[in-house]
Structure formats: structure tokens, C-alpha cells
Amino acid sequence: MSSCCTPAESKAAVLTAPPLPASHKGQIRTIALIGPPNCGKSTLFNRLTGLRQKVGNYPGVTVEHHSGRMKAIGRSDLTLIDLPGIYSLATFSEDARVAVDVLKGQMPGVPAPDAVLLVLDSTHMNRQLMLAAPILALGLPTLVILNMSDVLESRGGKVDVLAMARELGHPVALISAAKGVGLDRIADFLSQYGNFEVTRPGAVKLPVIQSADSYRKWATQVSSRTQYQQPNAPKWTRRLDHVLLHRVWGPLIFLAVVIAVFQVVFGLGQPLSEGLGNLLTGLGVKVAALLPDGWMRALLRDGLWNGVQSVLVFLPQILLLFAFIGILEDSGYLARAALIADRVMRSIGLNGKAFIPLLSAYACAVPAIMATRTIENKRDRFATILVAPFMTCSARLPVYTLIIAAFVPDRKLLGSFIGLRATVMLSLYVLGFLAALFTARVLKSSLLRASSAPFILELPQYRWPTLQGLGIRLYDRAKLFLRKAGTIILGVTFAVWVLSVLPVHAGQFSALTDSVIGHVGHWIEPIIRPLGFNWKIGIGLLSSIVAREVIVGTLGTLYGVDPETHALGLQQALRGDMTLGGALALVVFFAFALQCTSTIIMVRRETNSWRWPAIQFTYMTVFAYTAALVTNQIVNLIAH
Amino acid sequence: MCLSEMKVGQHGRLERVDLPEEVGDHLAHMGFLPGAGVHVLRRAPGGDPTVYRVDGIEVALRRETARHLFMTPIENVQ
Numbered sequence: 001m002s003s004c005c006t007p008a009e010s011k012a013a014v015l016t017a018p019p020l021p022a023s024h025k026g027q028i029r030t031i032a033l034i035g036p037p038n039c040g041k042s043t044l045f046n047r048l049t050g051l052r053q054k055v056g057n058y059p060g061v062t063v064e065h066h067s068g069r070m071k072a073i074g075r076s077d078l079t080l081i082d083l084p085g086i087y088s089l090a091t092f093s094e095d096a097r098v099a100v101d102v103l104k105g106q107m108p109g110v111p112a113p114d115a116v117l118l119v120l121d122s123t124h125m126n127r128q129l130m131l132a133a134p135i136l137a138l139g140l141p142t143l144v145i146l147n148m149s150d151v152l153e154s155r156g157g158k159v160d161v162l163a164m165a166r167e168l169g170h171p172v173a174l175i176s177a178a179k180g181v182g183l184d185r186i187a188d189f190l191s192q193y194g195n196f197e198v199t200r201p202g203a204v205k206l207p208v209i210q211s212a213d214s215y216r217k218w219a220t221q222v223s224s225r226t227q228y229q230q231p232n233a234p235k236w237t238r239r240l241d242h243v244l245l246h247r248v249w250g251p252l253i254f255l256a257v258v259i260a261v262f263q264v265v266f267g268l269g270q271p272l273s274e275g276l277g278n279l280l281t282g283l284g285v286k287v288a289a290l291l292p293d294g295w296m297r298a299l300l301r302d303g304l305w306n307g308v309q310s311v312l313v314f315l316p317q318i319l320l321l322f323a324f325i326g327i328l329e330d331s332g333y334l335a336r337a338a339l340i341a342d343r344v345m346r347s348i349g350l351n352g353k354a355f356i357p358l359l360s361a362y363a364c365a366v367p368a369i370m371a372t373r374t375i376e377n378k379r380d381r382f383a384t385i386l387v388a389p390f391m392t393c394s395a396r397l398p399v400y401t402l403i404i405a406a407f408v409p410d411r412k413l414l415g416s417f418i419g420l421r422a423t424v425m426l427s428l429y430v431l432g433f434l435a436a437l438f439t440a441r442v443l444k445s446s447l448l449r450a451s452s453a454p455f456i457l458e459l460p461q462y463r464w465p466t467l468q469g470l471g472i473r474l475y476d477r478a479k480l481f482l483r484k485a486g487t488i489i490l491g492v493t494f495a496v497w498v499l500s501v502l503p504v505h506a507g508q509f510s511a512l513t514d515s516v517i518g519h520v521g522h523w524i525e526p527i528i529r530p531l532g533f534n535w536k537i538g539i540g541l542l543s544s545i546v547a548r549e550v551i552v553g554t555l556g557t558l559y560g561v562d563p564e565t566h567a568l569g570l571q572q573a574l575r576g577d578m579t580l581g582g583a584l585a586l587v588v589f590f591a592f593a594l595q596c597t598s599t600i601i602m603v604r605r606e607t608n609s610w611r612w613p614a615i616q617f618t619y620m621t622v623f624a625y626t627a628a629l630v631t632n633q634i635v636n637l638i639a640h
Numbered sequence: 641m642c643l644s645e646m647k648v649g650q651h652g653r654l655e656r657v658d659l660p661e662e663v664g665d666h667l668a669h670m671g672f673l674p675g676a677g678v679h680v681l682r683r684a685p686g687g688d689p690t691v692y693r694v695d696g697i698e699v700a701l702r703r704e705t706a707r708h709l710f711m712t713p714i715e716n717v718q
Contacts, residue, residue, distance in 0.1 A: 087669035090662065124696045127671050212668030230696055237698075241682065241691075250685040339700050343686035351702075352689070454663050454705045455689055458670065459698040 030079045030111045031070075031190070032103055035119030036131050037085030038460050040147040044119060044177035045082040046472070048072055048186065067110075073187045081113065084373070088212065089134045095373040103138060115141040117186065122146035122159060122174065125228045129219035132168065133207050142170045143189040150176040157231030164226040178466075237332075237461045244336055254340050257333075261324045263422055265397075269317035270405070270421075277313040281569075284309060295509070298501075301560075304493055311489050311553045314398040315481060319474050321394055325363050326473045330465035334359060335457060342455055348437050349444030351375075351455040354384040358436065361391035362429075365599045369606055379448040383440050385606055386616050389599050390436035390592065392429045395548040399590045400428055402552055406571040407583040432591050435623065489553045492543050496557045517558075531589065531625070532582025532632035544595045551595075581635035585628040593624035641713060643678065643692070644706035651679045652711035654694075659708045671695030672709065 033048075035041045049068030069076040083102055084095035098107070105112025118135050120128035125146070136142060146152075146159065152174075165172040171189055175182030207214040243249055288301040328334050334356060342352030353375050361368035368388045375381040392400075404421050411420040418426075499517040501509035509515075513522070520542075521535030528538045536558045540551035555574070559565040565573035574583070594600065594617050603613040646652055654676045657664045671694040672678070679693040689700040701709075 087666060090665055127669075127695050127697070130669055212665055213673060216668070216673050233693075233696070238681075245682060245684060245691070247683075247685050339684045339689060339691070340686075342684060342689055342700075342702070346702075352700075454659075455700070455702045456663075456666060456670070456705070457689075457700045459691060459700060 029077070030081065030113045031115045031117055032113035033080055033082045033117045033119065034099060034103065034131075034135060035085060035145075035147075036087055036121070036128055038458065039085065039119050039121040039128065040177045041082060041085060041119045044117075044145070044147065044175075045080065047177050047180060047183060049080055070190075073183060073190075075187070075190060078190060079111075080117075081110065086131070088131065088215075098373075103135075103140075113140065115143070115190075117143050117145055119145045119147050119177075122148050122152045123155070123157060123231050125159060125223045126216075126219055126230070129222055130212065130215040132222075133215045133218055134210065136168060136170060137206050143186065144168055144170050144172045145186070146172065146174045147177055149174045149181060150179050152231050155231035155234070157229050159223075159228045160226045164222070167222045167225055178463075234461045237459075240462055241336070241459075244333070245339065250336075250340055254337060257328070259418065259426065261321070263418060264324070265317055265320045267419065267422065269320050270401070272316035273313045273401070276316060277309070280305075280309045280312060295501075298509075298561075299494075299497060304490060304497065304557075308485055308490055308493060308553060309556065311398060311485050311549050311556075312482075314401060314549070314552075315478065317397055317401065318394045318481060319478060321397065322363060322477045323470060323474060325360070326470050327465050329360075330463065330469055332460045332462045335459050338457060339459070344437070348441040350380055350383060350440055352457060353455060354380060354440075357384055358388060358391055361388040361393060364393050364395070365389045365391065365596065366602050369599070369602045372606070379444075382607060382612065383443045383448045385603055386443060386612065387436040387440045389594050389596065389616070389620065390432045390439065392432040392591065393548075393596075395596065396428075396590050398549040398552045400425055400587055402570065402574070403583050403587050406574045407578075407580055428587055428591050431588070435592055439619075484547070488547060489550055492546060492550050493553045493557050496539070496543060496554050497561065500558060500561050530632070531585045531628045532579055532636070533586065534577060534582075536577070537582070537586060541589075541595075546597055548590060548595045579636070580639060581632040584635055585632035588631045589624045589628035591624070592620055592627055594620040641711050642707050643680075643701075643709035643711050644690070644703045646680050646711060646713060648680050648682055648690075650713055651677065652713045654678055654709060655712055656710045657708065658710065659705070663705075667709075670699055671697065672699075677714070678709075678711065 033041055033045055045068070048070050050072035067079050067081040070078045070080050081102060083099040086096040086099045088096075089100050089103075090096070101107040102110050103113065103116070116135060116138070118132060120132065122128075132144060144164070146161070146164070152158070159174070161172050161174050173182055173185035173189070175185060177183075205218075207218040244253055284301055284305040288297055288305075291297040291300065328337070337359060338352040338355045341355040345352050345355050354372070357368040357371040357375075360371055365388050368391070369385050372381045372384045372388070375384060404424055408421050408424050412418075413420050413423055496517060499520075500515045502516050517539055518535070521539045524538045524542070525535040528541070533541070536555065539558060540554045543554040544551035552570075556570050559568070559570055559573040559577075562573075565576070568576070578586075600613045600617060603616060604610055607613070641652070643652070643654075654672060654674055656674060657667060657672060659667070676694055681691040681693050681698060683690045684700065689702045690706060691698050691700050692706075
């Protein structure tokens with residue numbers, strides 16, 4: 001049955017060999033995966049490669065081309081390139097431009113594709129087929145994949161695949177990437193490729209005029225000739241939207257969702273973190289006991305273990321946060337959130353589309369900045385890039401959690417609805433969001449003044465997030481976090497430890513205050529004293545320019561090396577060494593400062609100049625310094 | 641009558657789109673083509689944007705965009 005859905009059986013007479021360079025005949029190496037937004041490309045990509053491409057249920061998740069070997073179907077000799085979803089080959093936005101460049105072999109560093117897998121959502125054939133016209137006209141060997149067969153069939157739609165193959169002159173496969181049905185057709189297409197018979201481009205009637213109108217007429221003809229029957233409208237999506245986009249309930253539910261996320265991340269994450277912390281401390285003590293007393297033990301326990309462990313304990317909270325964002329994204333709620341937020345975004349001169357990257361910046365600014373490519377207007381896009389790092393990313397979580405757990409009492413507010421700690425945490429998130437809004441407003445009325453781009457947003461159907469999808473997401477995130485802890489954080493911690501015991505005098509380590517790092521710390525102390533920070537915090541701030549959470553590791557090491565605080569946990573050590581004003585100033589500083597090398601590099605890449613990251617870094621640092629200064633002074637005034 | 645003037649629950653046929661070419665083209669590829677049936681589904685909580693059903697999908701547009709889509713309302717919907 002391998003070729004049941006190809007035109008080979010039914011119309012052998014018109015078939016000829018595909019047009020390929022002789023040297024490549026029958027040899028494919030690179031395959032492009034293309035399709036309209038939200039047609040299930042990324043899910044299929046994961047299915048075929050076994051790779052973990054991020055799958056989201058809103059248009060524009062794939063903002064850069066990703067490639068992977070097609071391992072999952074036993075073809076690791078083939079490279080599959082996943083391209084951003086596009087409606088047409090007209091380059092309306094940056095992500096569409098990427099797709100077109102790759103397809104035409106004009107993307108530097110990416111080989112021109114030898115074949116194309118064109119993915120279409122079978123539940124909207126009339127519209128989706130419009131993309132088939134320009135893609136088939138490229139003349140590359142193409143397999144047309146009609147995805148979401150499960151939804152099509154369960155809602156009473158149907159299509160004649162054989163007739164479709166005949167109409168398009170290319171093999172067609174009806175599959176469900178989500179359920180893993182029909183993938184063998186793709187494998188067949190690829191393996192039979194050499195002697196696979198495809199109609200010569202031109203033998204099929206493609207629209208001559210390249211306009212949406214003529215594509216549409218052609219698409220409608222093709223669907224009617226293939227007995228396409230559109231499935232019934234999704235009832236559940238309509239019913240859910242009735243509530244989730246309700247005038248009153250919509251925004252309330254939105255707020256409730258946000259608050260619930262914080263309660264769980266903090267309420268459930270905190271005990272998990274503490275448990276993990278105790279486990280790691282116990283492990284450290286046991287291992288240290290096996291080592292002989294000396295510099296080796298000092299390095300391992302006081303230096304590396306203290307540093308890395310203080311960061312590792314935040315793994316549960318970060319995973320919980322990503323699980324929530326994953327559920328919101330995969331279910332399709334994020335697009336509704338963008339719709340609800342459009343009102344607010346408009347008041348600052350941006351549109352609701354900018355809200356999606358900003359929301360994902362709550363996880364991490366780096367993918368968020370990449371996701372801005374779906375914003376069509378360049379000035380809007382730059383404004384969004386520049387404010388995205390104000391959104392509270394997960395790397396701030398360790399710093400916030402540490403300070404809040406050390407300084408904010410665990411009390412209930414409003415009966416037992418929400419805890420004081422969660423409230424402080426929530427306020428910090430709101431603070432970052434307000435700073436982003438304020439800055440966007442300023443940018444849009446000065447440096448980046450322009451009328452905002454039209455807001456055109458497709459609302460996808462709701463889908464159940466799959467456990468597998470969430471699992472993959474969390475596994476990847478955990479791996480990334482552990483790798484970071486094992487490389488960057490370990491490295492910085494090591495450097496901090498070395499600098500905190502050097503120079504060696506007569507075979508003895510320096511005391512902390514006489515060490516290199518002590519000198520540097522005391523040298524910068526005057527600058528940060530007004531903020532309520534001592535020199536150790538200052539060293540932490542310097543080291544955190546690499547990445548925000550590094551400060552926790554650095555402080556873990558510094559207080560671990562110091563004989564006075566050696567035996568204390570980091571929280572206790574900080575409580576004894578900082579005022580409440582200084583502590584709050586520290587979290588405020590982190591709410592606003594751009595302490596992240598990856599973000600700076602990403603902004604440089606996306607704006608194509610050092611000018612923007614330089615402006616951004618300076619602006620955010622001055623903002624952070626001023627806000628921290630004000631916080632410290634006010635708290636001190638109240639406290640005295 | 642333009643699309644932004646149509647009420648929730650109303651149905652109409654798209655006659656003409658009066659927008660810059662790239663925006664119009666983008667909309668056309670989403671199904672907003674002359675002759676297409678458009679149904680006004682619901683307004684967002686703030687009263688704007690509005691969600692329209694066109695060609696089996698749901699698309700949200702702001703009033704400022706919908707103002708440039710000209711419609712012929714069709715009575716007796718569904």
C-alpha cells in the first residue's frame with residue numbers, strides 16, 4: 001500500500017522523472033519542511049527527527065529554521081529543515097523572509113533543499129491549498145502532506161487523497177502528526193525517491209497569475225474536484241471562548257491564571273527546593289568527609305559545591321514555571337491572552353502580537369527576542385526587543401527566591417488566599433512589566449516613532465496539551481539548566497573561589513578581605529554602598545553580568561569561604577549581612593538590570609548593530625541603579 | 641457598510657479591501673477575499689479587537705483595520 005496515495009498508479013502515462021542535476025539523481029540530502037502557520041509542522045518535525053523542537057499552539061512558533069537528522073524514521077542520512085510558517089511567498093514579515101530564502105537556496109550556510117515536504121492542515125483545505133500553488137511552482141520534488149487527519153475525520157470532514165494527488169501532480173499523504181498516523185507514507189516517499197515518479201512541473205495546471213485571488217480560485221477548484229468536505233466547526237473552541245473571552249470573565253480568568261501560576265511556583269516549588277537543598281547539602285558533607293583536610297577539600301566544598309548547589313536548588317521552581325507556560329502555549333490560550341492584552345498594548349503604541357514574545361520572555365528573553373520576528377513592523381519589532389528583557393525571566397527566580405525567603409516573613413494575606421511572599425514575588429513581576437510598558441511608550445514616541453502595524457491574529461483551536469509534549473519541554477529545560485550549572489556557573493564559581501584565596505602568602509591562603517576579590521570588592525564598594533549593598537554583593541553583581549543566577553552561586557562561594565559565615569546557610573548568612581532596605585534594593589536592581597550576556601548577544605544579532613544593545617544595557621543599568629537607590633533610601637527612612 | 645460597523649452575530653459578504661497591498665495580501669491569504677463570507681463572532685473583552693470567522697478559521701482584527709473592509713450584510717444568518 002506504500003504508493004496508494006501517489007498518482008503513480010492512476011495516471012502513469014503523464015509521469016516522468018523529476019528534474020534533478022544528473023549527479024544528484026535519486027539522491028536527496030536536504031529536505032525542507034514548509035507550511036502555513038499552525039498547521040502542525042513542528043509536531044511533524046519532532047516526529048520525524050526525534051528532536052525536540054518547541055511546539056506551540058499559536059502562529060509563529062518556529063521563528064528560525066531548525067534542522068535535524070530524520071532519525072525517528074531510520075533515515076539519519078537525511079537532514080530535515082523546519083521553516084517558519086508562512087501564508088505565501090510574499091515576504092510580509094521577517095520569518096517569512098527566512099523561509100523563502102532557505103527554499104530558494106539563498107540562505108548562507110544552509111544547503112538548497114533537494115525536496116520539500118509541504119504540510120497543510122486538512123481541516124482548512126480551501127485556504128491552506130493557496131500555499132501549494134507557489135510552492136509547487138518552485139519545481140522541487142514535493143510530498144504534499146495533509147495533516148490533522150484525526151481531527152478531519154472525527155468532525156465529519158473528508159478528502160479524496162488519490163484525486164488530490166492527481167490534481168496536484170505530486171504525491172499526497174493524509175497523516176496525523178499528533179497521533180503518529182501515516183508517517184510510513186513519508187518514509188516511503190523518501191526511500192522511493194530515486195525511482196519515484198512525479199509529474200513534471202507544468203504538467204499540472206497551476207495558476208498563472210500570482211495573486212491571492214487567483215491562488216484562491218485554484219485552491220477552491222482543487223478542493224471541489226477532490227470531493228473535499230470541510231469538517232464541522234469546533235464546538236469546544238467556541239464554547240470555551242465564550243467564557244475565556246467574555247467581557248467580564250475573560251480578564252478575570254486571565255488574572256486568576258497568572259496568580260495561580262505564582263502561587264504554585266512559590267507555594268509548591270519552595271518546599272521542593274528546600275528538600276533538594278537539604279539533600280545536596282547532606283551529599284556535600286558526606287563527600288567532603290571522605291576527602292583529606294586541605295585546599296582540595298576547601299575548593300570542593302566551600303568553593304564549587306556551595307556555589308553550584310545554591311543554584312541547583314531552584315530547578316523545581318524553574319520547571320514548574322516552564323510547565324505552566326507550556327500548558328498555556330500548547331493549549332492555545334496564549335493567543336487569547338494576546339487578544340485580551342491588545343487593549344493595553346495599544347495604549348503603549350504596540351499591538352497584541354508583541355504580547356506573545358513578551359509573555360514568553362517570562363521564561364527567557366532569548367527565545368522571546370527571536371519570536372519578535374513575527375511582528376511585521378520593524379520599529380514595533382525593535383521596541384519589543386528592547387523591552388523584552390524587562391519581563392521577569394526564570395533566571396531572576398533564584399535571586400528573588402533567595403532574598404524573599406531570607407527577608408520576607410511567611411505570612412498569609414487576604415485570609416489564606418495568597419501568601420505575603422507570593423505577593424512580593426508577584427509585585428516584582430508586575431514591576432518588570434510596568435517598566436517594559438513605560439519604556440515601550442517612551443521608545444514609540446521618540447526613537448522608534450511609527451504608526452503601529454495592523455493587528456491580525458489567527459486564533460487556533462484549543463488542543464489538549466500532551467504529556468509527552470510537556471515532558472519533552474521540561475526535560476530539555478532541565479538539561480539546559482543543569483548544563484549551565486555544570487559549565488558557566490561552575491566556571492565562575494571556580495574563578496571566584498580562586499580569586500578569593502589568592503594571593504598565597506608563605507603557603508597560606510589569603511583571608512577573604514586580603515584576597516584579590518576582596519580588594520576588587522572594596523574598590524567598588526563606594527559605588528554600591530548607597531544602594532545598601534556590601535562588597536560581596538558587589539562581586540555578585542559583577543559576576544552576574546554573565547547570567548543573572550550566577551550571583552547566587554558567587555554569594556554561596558563567598559559566604560562559604562568566609563570563616564564567619566562558613567557554617568551558615570546562604571539565607572542566614574545574608575540575613576546577618578544585609579539590611580531589609582539593601583535586600584529589597586537588590587531584587588529591584590535585578591528586576592530592571594540587563595545582567596545577561598546571551599540576551600545582549602541576541603539583541604546584537606537581531607538588530608544587526610551594537611548600537612541597540614549598548615543603548616539597552618546603559619538604559620537598563622541606570623534604571624536599575626536609580627530604582628535600587630530609591631528603594632533602599634525609602635525602606636531605610638521607614639525602618640528608622 | 642464596513643466590517644467594523646457590523647454587529648456581533650451578523651454575517652456578510654466581503655466586497656472590497658482598501659488597505660496597503662502587503663496587508664491586504666496577508667488578509668487575502670487568511671481568507672479575506674472578495675466574495676468570502678465573514679461572520680462577526682465576538683468582541684474582545686475591551687470591545688476591540690473583534691474576532692471574525694472567515695473560511696473556517698477565526699481571525700482577530702482591530703476596528704482600525706476592519707474599517708477598511710467593505711461588506712454587504714446578509715440577512716437570515718444560519
